[in-house]
Amino acid sequence: MKNKLTSKQVKKLLKEKTFMFTTWNCEYLGRYMHHNFYLPIKELFKEVILWDPKKRFIKYGSTEMKRRLIEAVGENKPDYILFTVWGCGDFESIDLVEKFREVSPNSKIVGFYADDDRDFEISSRFYAPFIDYNIVVQPNFTHKYIEEGNKAYSFYVIDTKNYAPSKLEKKYDVSFIGTPNPSRLEVMKLLMKNGVKLNIWGNGWLEYLEFRDICHDEVYGKEFNKIICQTKVNLGFTKNQEGLPHFKARVLENAALKAFTLVDYFKGYLDFFEENKEIVMFKDNDELIKKINYYIKHDKKREDVAEKAYKKTIERLDIMERLVKIFKEILEEEDDFKPKQPPKIDKKIIKITKDKMNLSNEELKSLVNKCDYVTFGTNEIEENKLKEYFQIYSLEKTKKDISLCSYYIGSSGLGNIMRFRPFHAFKNLEREKFNGLLNINAVMVSKNYFLENMEKFKSGFNGKIIDFIDDKNTIFIDLPLFRTDKINNEINSTINTLGAGAFSKAFQPNFVLKIYSRMHNKNLLNDSYVYKLVFNSFFKGNTAVLKYLYSSYFNKSNWDKLKKL
Numbered sequence: 365m366k367n368k369l370t371s372k373q374v375k376k377l378l379k380e381k382t383f384m385f386t387t388w389n390c391e392y393l394g395r396y397m398h399h400n401f402y403l404p405i406k407e408l409f410k411e412v413i414l415w416d417p418k419k420r421f422i423k424y425g426s427t428e429m430k431r432r433l434i435e436a437v438g439e440n441k442p443d444y445i446l447f448t449v450w451g452c453g454d455f456e457s458i459d460l461v462e463k464f465r466e467v468s469p470n471s472k473i474v475g476f477y478a479d480d481d482r483d484f485e486i487s488s489r490f491y492a493p494f495i496d497y498n499i500v501v502q503p504n505f506t507h508k509y510i511e512e513g514n515k516a517y518s519f520y521v522i523d524t525k526n527y528a529p530s531k532l533e534k535k536y537d538v539s540f541i542g543t544p545n546p547s548r549l550e551v552m553k554l555l556m557k558n559g560v561k562l563n564i565w566g567n568g569w570l571e572y573l574e575f576r577d578i579c580h581d582e583v584y585g586k587e588f589n590k591i592i593c594q595t596k597v598n599l600g601f602t603k604n605q606e607g608l609p610h611f612k613a614r615v616l617e618n619a620a621l622k623a624f625t626l627v628d629y630f631k632g633y634l635d636f637f638e639e640n641k642e643i644v645m646f647k648d649n650d651e652l653i654k655k656i657n658y659y660i661k662h663d664k665k666r667e668d669v670a671e672k673a674y675k676k677t678i679e680r681l682d683i684m685e686r687l688v689k690i691f692k693e694i695l696e697e698e699d700d701f702k703p704k705q706p707p708k709i710d711k712k713i714i715k716i717t718k719d720k721m722n723l724s725n726e727e728l729k730s731l732v733n734k735c736d737y738v739t740f741g742t743n744e745i746e747e748n749k750l751k752e753y754f755q756i757y758s759l760e761k762t763k764k765d766i767s768l769c770s771y772y773i774g775s776s777g778l779g780n781i782m783r784f785r786p787f788h789a790f791k792n793l794e795r796e797k798f799n800g801l802l803n804i805n806a807v808m809v810s811k812n813y814f815l816e817n818m819e820k821f822k823s824g825f826n827g828k829i830i831d832f833i834d835d836k837n838t839i840f841i842d843l844p845l846f847r848t849d850k851i852n853n854e855i856n857s858t859i860n861t862l863g864a865g866a867f868s869k870a871f872q873p874n875f876v877l878k879i880y881s882r883m884h885n886k887n888l889l890n891d892s893y894v895y896k897l898v899f900n901s902f903f904k905g906n907t908a909v910l911k912y913l914y915s916s917y918f919n920k921s922n923w924d925k926l927k928k929l
Contacts, residue, residue: 383409384442391416394584426454438467446474480505481610486842493706521683527620530593537561539595600627619673624666642672711736738814744850751845755808758839765813766838772847782871787840789870800858802830827852864915
């Protein structure tokens with residue numbers, strides 16, 4: 365379609381098309397994807413098929429969930445398929461793209477990326493080359509997708525229809541709606557110490573005795589809107605899990621409700637709102653307390669900021685207007701559409717096996733000099749067919765010397781038990797423990813780096829500590845690109861030194877979701893999985909799994925999560 369389309373024409377064309385909404389948790393009414401994305405999509409399209417992978421994962425398990433999802437795509441053959449491109453449990457969305465193409469070749473695949481400040485470098489950039497269109501919530505990352513040859517659209521918007529302002533009595537001085545994390549806990553304790561009249565809504569706060577008199581259950585929908593409108597100063601926190609600021613939908617939600625928000629400083633917001641006129645931010649705790657006290661007392665100032673933020677949001681940041689613009693571009697090029705294919709990479713690699721590693725240094729150098737990159741392979745792993753592609757791609761894009769990927773630790777009778785996540789382990793563990801978890805099969809390096817450090821690689825190949833990884837020379841890939849059912853003694857002993865907290869920062873505990881699934885379906889004791897897991901842990905000397913299970917049993921937030929499955 366070469367002619368330019370009007371907004372009216374776009375809406376008319378979309379009313380002839382079907383959209384399959386398959387993001388994790390999309391059927392849960394309190395989640396962002398349902399409340400702020402599914403409902404406007406439903407308004408635009410002739411038919412929207414809501415299919416929640418998490419719901420089916422819990423009910424059927426990973427393998428059957430994926431089979432049913434592929435079957436549903438094949439049966440419905442939607443014009444568009446939207447899914448969140450990240451893995452949970454054994455669900456790795458990259459594995460599904462090829463299957464979608466097979467069963468519904470005319471469907472256009474749309475990826476949704478919410479946290480690229482955390483995910484772009486280690487995961488999102490590897491999915492995007494396989495995806496037709498990429499919707500990017502963190503607008504300061506959109507250009508990175510485009511620079512790497514992908515179609516991408518900024519999407520910092522809100523469904524303003526869900527947030528109608530209400531003129532309600534201000535019952536609360538200061539409110540926060542959300543979950544606890546270390547930085548939030550510190551701020552809340554400080555506010556209470558300074559006499560701020562604070563109220564908190566959200567899961568997890570009851571675990572802390574000092575908040576029990578001021579915390580309430582999680583809220584969403586109309587009750588969420590009501591509390592925001594009844595509050596003089598709504599707190600917003602922009603920091604991610606690594607303590608770095610990023611765009612939060614809460615700023616837009618509160619603005620659409622014509623409610624005042626005090627948010628920690630993030631320069632990115634100034635691309636959308638004018639500081640101190642449309643948004644008020646604080647840079648440290650002293651400034652936070654000072655501004656809370658000021659705006660609680662100055663109603664007119666507070667209301668003026670809220671009014672201006674409301675107008676800006678309604679006029680420029682409404683989701684429907686943005687969706688129409690995105691699909692206008694997609695529809696205008698529909699006649700020339702070709703499914704996205706990842707770029708070809710014409711590089712030579714050599715896989716170093718035990719036989720090659722036992723060659724003399726001169727013989728090994730001769731082999732390696734004929735290639736661009738070096739990877740490693742022992743007999744104990746099962747590789748993803750895209751492993752080499754992703755690792756070469758990562759090195760080509762970043763020009764670093766080392767690529768280090770995530771991997772599964774599994775068992776033939778239990779499937780994938782846990783997933784090692786190298787980036788998170790590197791950020792959160794002591795260096796000695798991080799090094800002790802590294803598997804040589806997860807490494808790919810440039811030819812020159814290998815030749816300069818040959819003895820280190822020989823040592824690592826033979827099960828010794830790998831100690832040359834750092835964030836300057838290494839690109840981390842948070843995709844599990846192989847599975848091993850056998851780990852060496854060094855890795856196993858290091859895992860066993862981790863407490864439950866450290867374990868959860870280095871590994872994704874796949875076994876927990878499988879246990880949740882059986883508990884949800886009320887067949888935990890009748891199913892052999894837990895018994896096999898405990899036996900396997902004892903037999904292989906993996907006490908970390910048992911410690912994590914014990915700790916999880918006494919964690920109230922885990923039981924709260926289970927109730928929502």
